[in-house]
Amino acid sequence: MSNILTNTYKLADGNEIPLVGLGTYLLDDPNKMDTAVTAAYEAGYRLFDTAQLYQNEALLGEAIRKLGINRNQIFITDKITEMNQGYDLTINSAEYSLQQLGTDYFDLLLVHWPISDKFFDTWRAFEELKKQGKAKSIGVSNFTQTHLQLLKTQATEMPVLNQIETHPYLTQRPMVEFDKQESILTQAWSPLGRGLVLDNPMIAKMADHHNRSVAQIVLRWQLQRGVAVIPKSQTTSRIQANIDLDFKLSDDEMTMIDILNKNQRTGNEPELVYETGNQY
Ligand SMILES: NC(=O)c1ccc[n+]([C@@H]2O[C@H](COP(=O)([O-])OP(=O)(O)OC[C@H]3O[C@@H](n4cnc5c(N)ncnc54)[C@H](OP(=O)(O)O)[C@@H]3O)[C@@H](O)[C@H]2O)c1
Numbered sequence: 001m002s003n004i005l006t007n008t009y010k011l012a013d014g015n016e017i018p019l020v021g022l023g024t025y026l027l028d029d030p031n032k033m034d035t036a037v038t039a040a041y042e043a044g045y046r047l048f049d050t051a052q053l054y055q056n057e058a059l060l061g062e063a064i065r066k067l068g069i070n071r072n073q074i075f076i077t078d079k080i081t082e083m084n085q086g087y088d089l090t091i092n093s094a095e096y097s098l099q100q101l102g103t104d105y106f107d108l109l110l111v112h113w114p115i116s117d118k119f120f121d122t123w124r125a126f127e128e129l130k131k132q133g134k135a136k137s138i139g140v141s142n143f144t145q146t147h148l149q150l151l152k153t154q155a156t157e158m159p160v161l162n163q164i165e166t167h168p169y170l171t172q173r174p175m176v177e178f179d180k181q182e183s184i185l186t187q188a189w190s191p192l193g194r195g196l197v198l199d200n201p202m203i204a205k206m207a208d209h210h211n212r213s214v215a216q217i218v219l220r221w222q223l224q225r226g227v228a229v230i231p232k233s234q235t236t237s238r239i240q241a242n243i244d245l246d247f248k249l250s251d252d253e254m255t256m257i258d259i260l261n262k263n264q265r266t267g268n269e270p271e272l273v274y275e276t277g278n279q280y
Pocket residue numbers: 022023024025026049050112141142163164188189190191192193194195198213215216230231232233234235238239241242267
């Protein structure tokens with residue numbers, strides 16, 4: 001699917017995306033953000049994931065500017081929150097987010113959650129933002145197979161990426177397979193299950209065997225099954241470890257992690273957000 005070693009993947013629209021990025025949820029003060037972004041950049045990260053909901057776009061933009069590099073050396077993902085969905089609000093709030101970030105384009109813009117009453121209007125705005133060059137790539141987050149099939153009935157172009165919660169306790173195998181069939185890259189949010197999976201004894205044994213940490217085993221498992229990752233950390237040593245994934249799990253090890261699934265979510269159930277229009 002991709003070249004894990006060079007850390008990029010060609011999306012269906014032809015744009016390249018790094019397979020490992022830094023999540024920034026809860027990086028909400030300038031020092032934390034600057035430290036994390038600098039450590040990540042030095043460790044080789046080029047993708048930074050934010051959202052209108054995180055209220056840290058300006059902090060991220062500032063931290064990136066302080067790196068003193070060209071804009072095209074960095075990949076920024078942003079997400080339109082539920083409150084800002086619908087055609088006009090999506091267009092206007094995207095403009096505001098660009099101002100906050102201090103840039104004139106998103107590398108990737110995502111619909112943060114599907115919501116029923118704004119569903120098609122929001123996507124129409126996404127297609128327009130792509131046409132205008134304000135979003136180089138457009139995608140979705142927390143979409144199920146049903147949501148993607150519904151979108152297909154009216155979309156002019158389909159999302160190139162679906163960012164979903166997935167980790168060893170929520171493997172989402174059918175969803176990942178479906179995305180693959182539709183040429184949509186799956187990207188894992190909470191790829192470490194927000195820490196939930198880090199004390200799993202079976203993965204700990206595997207980690208000992210490879211002389212790696214549990215987090216590294218889990219992230220490597222994600223990449224090896226074709227899923228991109230955006231682990232969040234504000235700890236320099238963890239940020240470095242989370243992109244140091246140049247080792248291989250055997251087929252048996254892959255299967256042993258696959259079967260840990262227990263459909264355990266750390267976040268919201270997409271179908272409920274779709275119906276109610278809000279995270280709860
Ligand atoms: N699309 C969506 O709806 C959605 C929802 C949630 C999140 N996201 C995105 O996905 C990103 C990642 O998800 P997440 O933040 O929920 O969870 P996560 O990345 O699975 O886990 C983050 C937690 O794990 C710890 N951690 C990170 N690396 C570690 C390591 N090597 N060893 C031990 N602990 C480690 C972090 O602690 P420290 O920071 O203290 O090091 C933090 O507490 C978010 O930041 C956000 O950008 C998207």
